[in-house]
Amino acid sequence: MTETVQRFFAAHPESVRQAREFACETLSGWDLAGRIDDIRLCVSELATNALVHGTVSDHGFLVRLDAGTDVVRLEVHDSRRLRPESRQAADTDVSGRGLVLLAALADGWGVQDRAPLGKIVWSCFKTAGGTTT
Numbered sequence: 001m002t003e004t005v006q007r008f009f010a011a012h013p014e015s016v017r018q019a020r021e022f023a024c025e026t027l028s029g030w031d032l033a034g035r036i037d038d039i040r041l042c043v044s045e046l047a048t049n050a051l052v053h054g055t056v057s058d059h060g061f062l063v064r065l066d067a068g069t070d071v072v073r074l075e076v077h078d079s080r081r082l083r084p085e086s087r088q089a090a091d092t093d094v095s096g097r098g099l100v101l102l103a104a105l106a107d108g109w110g111v112q113d114r115a116p117l118g119k120i121v122w123s124c125f126k127t128a129g130g131t132t133t
Helices: 014-029 033-054 098-105
Strands: 003-009 061-067 071-078 108-113 119-126
Touching (some): 014 061, 033 061, 033 071, 033 098
Antiparallel strands (some): 003 061, 108 119
């Protein structure tokens, strides 16, 4: 059985914190504390990317969490089709490490187009020997 929750966040800087709190509360409620730290960091990075690079005008972003038997899937939906690109940040850069962190912490991730506009950046986290989807 899959459980799903989602929440829309406004295009404001405080929404990143709210998205982290939403994810932590949801995962705690699902008794999935073992992956909270990894997922919280990935929510923070993806929400920040959506806010900075993925929202058009006043459009916000949506965070969706799906918990299956062995995997949690995190999705962040935004309103631009601009695809994120992983890059190697210099030691002196203050940003640019989000997708590198995502790739290191998640068991799989990707990007897909969303109709009628925008994209979904998704990541999966094994919770009990599951496979990524």
